[in-house]
Amino acid sequence: MNILDKIVLDKRKEVDLKKFIIPVSQLEASVIFQRPTVSLANALRNSNSGIIAEHKRRSPSKSVINQKNSVADVAVGYEKAGACGMSVLTDGKYFGGSLDDLLLARASVQMPLLRKEFIIDEYQLLEAKAHGADVILLIAAILTRAEIKTLSELAKQLHLDVLLEVHDEEELHKSIMPSLDMLGVNNRNLKTFEVSLDTSKTLSKLIPDDFVKVSESGISSTEAIQELKPYGYKGFLIGENFMKTDNPGLSALQFIKSIKQ
Numbered sequence: 001m002n003i004l005d006k007i008v009l010d011k012r013k014e015v016d017l018k019k020f021i022i023p024v025s026q027l028e029a030s031v032i033f034q035r036p037t038v039s040l041a042n043a044l045r046n047s048n049s050g051i052i053a054e055h056k057r058r059s060p061s062k063s064v065i066n067q068k069n070s071v072a073d074v075a076v077g078y079e080k081a082g083a084c085g086m087s088v089l090t091d092g093k094y095f096g097g098s099l100d101d102l103l104l105a106r107a108s109v110q111m112p113l114l115r116k117e118f119i120i121d122e123y124q125l126l127e128a129k130a131h132g133a134d135v136i137l138l139i140a141a142i143l144t145r146a147e148i149k150t151l152s153e154l155a156k157q158l159h160l161d162v163l164l165e166v167h168d169e170e171e172l173h174k175s176i177m178p179s180l181d182m183l184g185v186n187n188r189n190l191k192t193f194e195v196s197l198d199t200s201k202t203l204s205k206l207i208p209d210d211f212v213k214v215s216e217s218g219i220s221s222t223e224a225i226q227e228l229k230p231y232g233y234k235g236f237l238i239g240e241n242f243m244k245t246d247n248p249g250l251s252a253l254q255f256i257k258s259i260k261q
């Protein structure tokens with residue numbers, strides 16, 4: 001079994017359990033559930049840096065990235081740096097994140113927040129909304145077309161933006177539908193962890209222009225951004241390159257400054 005299948009199996013168990021502990025009625029009753037959301041897709045359309053900076057403590061491919069900085073400090077640093085939005089990993093078992101991280105980020109900044117999670121159930125969208133997310137991630141590799149449709153349509157009803165992530169042509173063809181706002185090309189293969197920016201380059205021409213294009217993973221230099229921009233990318237999701245430093249906010253600031261020059 002590959003790692004992605006394992007993550008999804010664990011996630012199914014986790015979500016089924018959580019439904020018993022915190023019922024939907026309780027999520028919907030939280031004050032934060034009523035908060036007006038902010039669109040990341042719009043922020044990216046109007047930005048020239050396009051950086052979505054991620055909070056990531058560890059990953060299945062790297063056991064320690066950052067165990068030191070608080071999520072609030074990282075969020076404030078990213079916002080001050082001029083990031084368009086922030087991605088917060090909420091998976092605990094494989095990435096060391098939590099929904100509390102999302103809530104703490106929400107309490108610290110105004111910029112759009114993406115709940116970075118393996119979403120397989122509508123319940124997780126309500127959870128995202130109840131913890132201050134503006135955007136949800138849907139991963140084509142773990143969902144059928146019917147599931148992508150149901151989940152993305154519910155997200156739109158909740159006024160959440162949808163970032164749909166693909167890694168190959170087949171996933172892209174399966175996923176295109178009007179209820180998506182952004183199409184993310186993951187340069188990392190989630191089954192093998194291999195990274196190549198060529199994935200973004202090859203798939204870009206197959207993405208219709210009505211979606212905001214986002215290139216995800218393995219971006220560690222401003223040269224990479226300059227290389228990807230001619231392919232129509234407006235968003236760049238960067239985690240490890242910032243999080244592996246002592247001061248993620250400062251490294252994001254330096255990075256963004258050097259794109260604008």
Ligand SMILES: O=P(O)(O)OC[C@@H](O)[C@@H](O)c1c[nH]c2ccccc12
Nearest residue numbers: 186216217218219237238239240241
């Ligand atoms: O740390 P990187 O290589 O800059 O990558 C960030 C982000 O793209 C990556 O964390 C990611 C992309 N898609 C995901 C899906 C699940 C978990 C994590 C991810």
